[in-house]
Amino acid sequence: MCLAIPGKILNAQLDNGVRVGRVEFGGIVRSACLDFVPEALPGDYVMVHVGFAISRVDAAEAERTYKVLEEMGLLEAELATLRASETEGE
Amino acid sequence: MSIFSCALPLTTTETVLLGHGSGGKLSADLLRSIFLPALTNPVLERMDDQAVVEVAGIRVAFTTDSFVVNPLFFPGGDIGSLAVYGTVNDLVMGGARPLFLSAAFIIEEGLPLETLRRVVASMQSAAAAAGVQVVTGDTKVVEKGGADSLFINTSGLGVLRDGISLSADQARPGDSVIISGSIGDHGIAVMAQREGLEFETTISSDSAPLHTLVESMLSATTEIRCMRDPTRGGVSSTCNEIAARSGVGIELIERNLPVKEQVRGACEMLGLDPLYVANEGKLVAIVAPEVAQDLVCVMRGHPLGREAQIIGRVTGDNPGLVTLRSNIGTARIVDMLSGDQLPRIC
Amino acid sequence: MKYLDEYRDEHIVRALAARIHERVTRPWVLMEICGGQTHTIMRYGIDELLPKEVELVHGPGCPVCVTPVETVDKAIALALRSDTILVSYGDMLRVPGSEADLFRAKAAGGDVRLAYSPMEAVKIARANPGKKVVFLAIGFETTAPANAMAVYQAKREGLKNFFLLASHVLVPPAIRLLLTSPHNRVQGFIAPGHVCTVMGYREYERLSNDFHVPIVVGGFEPVDLLEAIRMLVTQLEAGEARVENEYVRSVSAEGNVAAQKIMLEVFTVTDQKWRGIGAIPMSGLKLSEAYAAFDADRVFGTDQISREEPKECISALVLQGLKKPFECSAFAVRCTPEHPLGAPMVSAEGACAAFYQYRRHSVAAHAGEPA
Numbered sequence: 001m002c003l004a005i006p007g008k009i010l011n012a013q014l015d016n017g018v019r020v021g022r023v024e025f026g027g028i029v030r031s032a033c034l035d036f037v038p039e040a041l042p043g044d045y046v047m048v049h050v051g052f053a054i055s056r057v058d059a060a061e062a063e064r065t066y067k068v069l070e071e072m073g074l075l076e077a078e079l080a081t082l083r084a085s086e087t088e089g090e
Numbered sequence: 091m092s093i094f095s096c097a098l099p100l101t102t103t104e105t106v107l108l109g110h111g112s113g114g115k116l117s118a119d120l121l122r123s124i125f126l127p128a129l130t131n132p133v134l135e136r137m138d139d140q141a142v143v144e145v146a147g148i149r150v151a152f153t154t155d156s157f158v159v160n161p162l163f164f165p166g167g168d169i170g171s172l173a174v175y176g177t178v179n180d181l182v183m184g185g186a187r188p189l190f191l192s193a194a195f196i197i198e199e200g201l202p203l204e205t206l207r208r209v210v211a212s213m214q215s216a217a218a219a220a221g222v223q224v225v226t227g228d229t230k231v232v233e234k235g236g237a238d239s240l241f242i243n244t245s246g247l248g249v250l251r252d253g254i255s256l257s258a259d260q261a262r263p264g265d266s267v268i269i270s271g272s273i274g275d276h277g278i279a280v281m282a283q284r285e286g287l288e289f290e291t292t293i294s295s296d297s298a299p300l301h302t303l304v305e306s307m308l309s310a311t312t313e314i315r316c317m318r319d320p321t322r323g324g325v326s327s328t329c330n331e332i333a334a335r336s337g338v339g340i341e342l343i344e345r346n347l348p349v350k351e352q353v354r355g356a357c358e359m360l361g362l363d364p365l366y367v368a369n370e371g372k373l374v375a376i377v378a379p380e381v382a383q384d385l386v387c388v389m390r391g392h393p394l395g396r397e398a399q400i401i402g403r404v405t406g407d408n409p410g411l412v413t414l415r416s417n418i419g420t421a422r423i424v425d426m427l428s429g430d431q432l433p434r435i436c
Numbered sequence: 437m438k439y440l441d442e443y444r445d446e447h448i449v450r451a452l453a454a455r456i457h458e459r460v461t462r463p464w465v466l467m468e469i470c471g472g473q474t475h476t477i478m479r480y481g482i483d484e485l486l487p488k489e490v491e492l493v494h495g496p497g498c499p500v501c502v503t504p505v506e507t508v509d510k511a512i513a514l515a516l517r518s519d520t521i522l523v524s525y526g527d528m529l530r531v532p533g534s535e536a537d538l539f540r541a542k543a544a545g546g547d548v549r550l551a552y553s554p555m556e557a558v559k560i561a562r563a564n565p566g567k568k569v570v571f572l573a574i575g576f577e578t579t580a581p582a583n584a585m586a587v588y589q590a591k592r593e594g595l596k597n598f599f600l601l602a603s604h605v606l607v608p609p610a611i612r613l614l615l616t617s618p619h620n621r622v623q624g625f626i627a628p629g630h631v632c633t634v635m636g637y638r639e640y641e642r643l644s645n646d647f648h649v650p651i652v653v654g655g656f657e658p659v660d661l662l663e664a665i666r667m668l669v670t671q672l673e674a675g676e677a678r679v680e681n682e683y684v685r686s687v688s689a690e691g692n693v694a695a696q697k698i699m700l701e702v703f704t705v706t707d708q709k710w711r712g713i714g715a716i717p718m719s720g721l722k723l724s725e726a727y728a729a730f731d732a733d734r735v736f737g738t739d740q741i742s743r744e745e746p747k748e749c750i751s752a753l754v755l756q757g758l759k760k761p762f763e764c765s766a767f768a769v770r771c772t773p774e775h776p777l778g779a780p781m782v783s784a785e786g787a788c789a790a791f792y793q794y795r796r797h798s799v800a801a802h803a804g805e806p807a
Contacts, residue, residue, distance in 0.1 A: 002436050002472025002497070002578065002656060003361045004630045004686075006439035017592060018585075022290075026355025026437040028282075030289035033555065036581060036695040045439060047633060047686050048359075050435050050525070051553025052582040054695060055633045055686045057439055062685035066442065069659060072455075073448035080447070105543055115773075286523070286551040286560075355437065360552065418449045418658055420481030425793045429539075432526035433552055435579060436471045436500055 004049035006057055007032070009042045023048055109429025111158075114323050116429050137335070138258055139318060140184040142250060149250035151186035153177060156243040161283050162205065166276075166294030169242055170209035172370060174216035174224075175299045176321065177246040182301045183317045183373065185256045185308060186248030188220060194228040196241040209240065220299035222246070254308065260315040261336035263406035266382035268375045270303065270389055271296070271397040273325055274353040277367035282356070287433060289359070293352045298371030303394045310388040313378035320374055323427055324366040328374050329402075329412045330426040340412045342402035342424065360433035365414075365424055367431070376404060439685065443657030444480075452662035453485040456669055463489045464672050465621045466665060467614075469607060470628035471498035471786065472656050478790040480658045490669065493621070494754075494787040496610050497628055499575045500527045501751070501786045502710040507603040508533030510738040511572045514601065515546035521564060523549045523557040524572040534743055554586035561590065561598040570732050573602045578630040580604050580721055581695035584702035587723070587730050601732040602723055605708055607631050608639040609719035615647045619758055624668040626654040626661065629683040634699075636691025641679045648677045655683040702727055712751035712780070751780050754787050761791040768792055 007023035012034055014020070019034045023046065032046070037053045040046050046053035109116040126134065133141045140153035157173040167175075174191065181188040193213065197206065217224055275296040282291045300319065307314065320328040325347075329340045342365075349357075349364045357364050371394060377385055382400050389395030412424040468474060474494045477483055483492050496502055508531055515522035515538060522538070529538045529550065542548040547567075551557050557571035573583035583600065590598040607628060614620055627640050632653045640651045650671035654664030664682040671677065681687055699721070708720020723731040733739040750766075753759040761767050761780070771781050773789055780786030 002470045002475075002628065002630050003434060004578070004633070005358050006437070007359075008438075016589070018589060024355075025359050027350075027352035028289050028291045028293075028355040028359070030359065033582075033585060035585065036692050036698075038694065047630070049578055049630060050582045051555055052585065054578065054581070054630065054692055057685050058688075059685075062439065065684055069448050069452075069663065070442075070445075072451040073445050076451035076454070077447040080450070105540070107539055107543055109539065284550075286549055286556045351437075358437065358440065416480055417444055418446045418480055420484055422479060422481050423793065429530065432529060433550070434527045435525045435575065436475075436498060436527055 004047040004054060006045050007048050009034070009040060009044050009046060011042050021053070023053070107429070112322055112427065112430040114327060114427035114429060117323075118426070136257065136259075138184060139180040140186065140248075142184060151181050151184050151248040151250055152245070153180040154243065154245040155180060156241060158238060158241050159280065160238055161280070162209065162239055164280050164283050164295055166279055167297035167370070168209060168212050169240060170212035171216040172295075172297050173242040173244045174213050174220060174222070175297050175370065177244040178220040178222060178299045178301060179319045179373075181246045181248035182299075182304045183256070183319055184248075184250070185254035185304070185317075186250045188222050188246055188248040188301060190225045190247045191217065191222050192226045192228075192245045193224050194243040195230070196243075197229065197231045198239050199231055199234045201239055206240070209242075216299070220301060251308070253312070256314060256316045258316050258318065258332045258335040261332050261338050261340075261376045261404045262315065263338055263404055264379050265315060265376050265404040266379045266400050267329070267340060267342065267402040267404065268377060268382060268386060268389070269325065269348065269399055269401045270300070270373045270375070270395045271371075272348045272350045272353065273320070273369055273372065274349060274357065274364035274367035276370040277324070278353045278356045280368075281360070287360070289356065291352050291356065293350060293356070296369060296371035298394055300371065300373055300394060303389065303392045304373070306388055306392055307375065307385060311377070311381045311385055313381045314385075315376040315378070317373050317375045320369045320372060322368050324364070324368060325374060326363075326365040326412065326424050327426060329424070332374075332376060333412050334410050336404075337409045339405040339408035339410070340402055341405055342412065342414045344414055344417045346399055346401045348397045348399050361435070362431055362433065366427050379403070440657065443655065443659040445659060449485065449658050449662055452659065452666055456490065456662070456666050457487045459666070459669050459673055460487045460489045461673060463491065464623055464669060465491045465493060466624045466626065466668055467493045467495045467622040468626040468654070468661065469495040469497040469611065470626075470631065470656075471501070472630070473497070473626060473628070473654060473661060474787060474790055476656055476658060476661060478793070482658060482661055485662070486665065490665065494790075495614070495625075496710065496713065497576070497607065498780065498786050499579070499605055500531060501780045502605055502712065503528070503531065503574050503603050504709040504711050504743070505534050506709075506741050506743040507572075507574070507601065508537065509535075509743065510733070510741050511538060511570075511601055512536055512541045512546070513738060513741065514570050514732065514736060515541040515548050516544060517568075520568045520570055521547045521549060521560060522570050522572065523551050523560055525574070526550050528572055528574060554583050555589070558586050558590055558595070558598060561595050562593075565597060568597050568599065570599045570601050570736075573600045573604070575604055576607055576628070576631050577604075577635045577699070578628075578633070580699050580703065581634060581692075584698045587702050587727055588698060590730060591727065599730050599732040599735055600723060601738070602703070602721065603708075604703070604721035605710060606705070606719045606721070608643060609716050610710065610713070611643055613713075613716055615643065615649065621758075622649075624649060624672055625651045626664045626668065627651050627679075629653055629655045629660070629687060632683070632687045632691065634692050634695045636689050637679055637681065637687065638689060644677055644679050650677045651679045653679070653681045653683050653687050655686070712754075751788070754780055761788040764788070
């Protein structure tokens with residue numbers, strides 16, 4: 001049900017009537033069926049589950065929501081550094 | 091016959107399962123319940139990678155291992171080189187100088203002679219690289235279906251240096267845990283070839299003889315408590331065994347574990363944890379904390395230790411348990427695997 | 437790895453945890469529905485980062501755990517046939533049936549093979565025309581389209597030796613059952629991100645409206661889960677009850693239309709038994725009439741195999757989030773990953789196995805050691 005990971009489409013072609021892409025996950029490459037994501041092109045990221053791309057990663061949406069989280073994280077990192085230097089000074 | 095229900099006693103297995111050979115809990119079960127009770131003696135009870143016995147005043151290390159890998163040939167090695175290096179490494183982990191091997195073959199009827207030639211040629215190169223000689227052997231042929239193409243057993247003899255005492259029961263709180271390099275390479279390289287799982291990767295097995303690396307380590311310091319090569323069951327099994335034998339806890343730091351990018355990619359895709367994936371050319375060393383950093387530098391000067399890293403420490407807390415401090419700062423237990431780690435879809 | 441690593445960022449995780457602590461004023465009971473989410477929570481110790489007021493219960497989102505006993509028995513029966521190759525996802529190999537599991541069937545001489553993808557099973561069928569190849573097709577809506585494609589492709593190629601032993605489960609009917617139960621304590625749900633990637637979240641909007649519960653569609657990484665929990669807690673504290681989507685990078689309201697289309701073509705909705713829970717109407721998928729020739733049940737007569745679910749088994753209560761694994765008297769004593777009594781102990785993200793592997797010794801998170 002759950003294990004799907006993001007991978008980058010390197011290329012795509014038809015294989016026995018099925019649109020198949022070579023998808024890269026952190027340096028390894030495996031083929032995945034792209035029939036569920038007809039809009040996905042080489043260079044796009046897709047979520048792959050059991051050898052099937054089930055969605056194209058919405059890069060714009062991801063970036064938009066991640067920016068907020070990232071800022072939260074940077075702030076927390078600064079606070080952590082402050083806390084650490086305070087305890088050192090004690 | 092029993093129907094599954096929590097209220098009934100569990101069904102114990104009456105036959106040997108694949109999981110019994112995986113290096114995890116089931117394997118330990120088999121040892122505890124069948125082999126040890128029958129064959130018990132003080133040397134066997136130590137359950138180190140090699141047995142140290144005294145013969146005419148000389149301390150001799152003696153070990154045996156069987157190799158059943160499928161496929162027979164994989165990037166970075168084959169069953170032959172694995173059979174030589176695996177046994178050499180078991181001797182070397184105990185601080186012995188490896189000298190002689192035996193090699194016994196169980197061959198499935200129908201195996202092409204060319205395949206056998208390739209395997210044996212590979213064993214010859216491996217033996218030369220490891221500085222050992224194969225001095226005795228045996229061959230048996232079984233009917234088709236009796237063996238998965240080819241099984242090899244190698245036993246090894248080595249001589250212990252004076253003053254060296256390495257054993258899994260010597261880890262003490264405060265000691266450092268060192269790995270000689272990236273983890274999971276061998277298991278992933280082999281898995282990439284397996285029917286049903288195949289994927290493209292440039293990862294090759296790390297199968298290699300560790301005798302010269304260990305030489306340099308033993309020359310650098312006398313404060314090494316024990317060394318083990320994390321083969322089946324991975325770094326997790328090795329650390330769990332040491333923790334159990336020494337009655338200590340081991341805390342690993344996720345951020346410090348060296349994992350090649352492609353190994354991580356494969357593990358993410360298949361839902362595997364690199365801590366449980368087999369290695370064939372790596373060692374875990376437990377050393378006194380004051381020598382750890384210098385020893386890592388010495389190891390990094392050796393071709394097989396370039397990515398050596400301190401990956402954790404031995405603690406007095408949670409004796410017998412291995413824990414991991416995750417990249418997000420929380421802690422969890424790294425339990426001994428029960429059977430083989432399986433790729434998952436969930 | 438892009439779209440993975442950044443969602444495991446330690447600082448974002450701590451920031452989110454802090455926000456949740458700030459926001460919470462009362463106890464809340466939340467459920468993450470998907471087994472993969474349970475796995476992340478256990479593996480990263482997410483619940484240790486939450487305020488004590490927030491209680492996480494683990495839902496029935498483990499298709500491996502809820503596969504009926506008889507399906508495993510059928511798979512074993514087929515595997516033991518000399519003319520058959522049984523192909524399965526890894527997770528299913530250790531799940532106990534009424535007497536054995538597929539590993540034992542293999543030990544008994546059955547041709548049992550592991551596949552990462554159902555297309556591998558089709559490949560095996562092509563390569564072994566003299567054998568019958570049966571694929572044990574389990575899963576939630578996430579996996580159903582892939583399983584469907586395998587059969588669709590087999591039919592297109594005219595393969596006569598490929599069959600599906602299908603046992604799919606649909607999430608929303610199970611959640612509805614949970615919510616209608618008088619014992620339900622769950623006040624907010626993290627909906628399964630990959631199921632919703634395929635199906636969208638319209639059905640969850642109906643659930644949210646019908647039962648006045650907040651539901652957030654969540655991803656699978658620590659940042660995803662903490663953000664989803666933050667969103668749920670925010671709604672609960674404000675008395676709101678609607679569907680929100682945390683997993684925007686993969687989920688849209690309508691889901692994946694192409695995947696849904698193939699599911700409808702190949703499968704029809706049917707009543708389904710859930711192991712440990714019982715029968716839930718219209719909560720499963722079976723092969724449609726057009727694909728009857730590929731249906732292992734019909735072709736091999738395995739639909740004759742039927743098993744009674746034991747009524748008192750606690751895995752029902754665990755899977756519904758009503759009891760914790762350690763409240764079972766067999767937990768870690770007679771029921772362990774090496775000798776599992778039931779499915780939630782076998783599958784890696786089954787609540788019992790996850791609890792056992794990561795929690796059994798109740799290690800204090802920071803045990804007085806410097807970070």
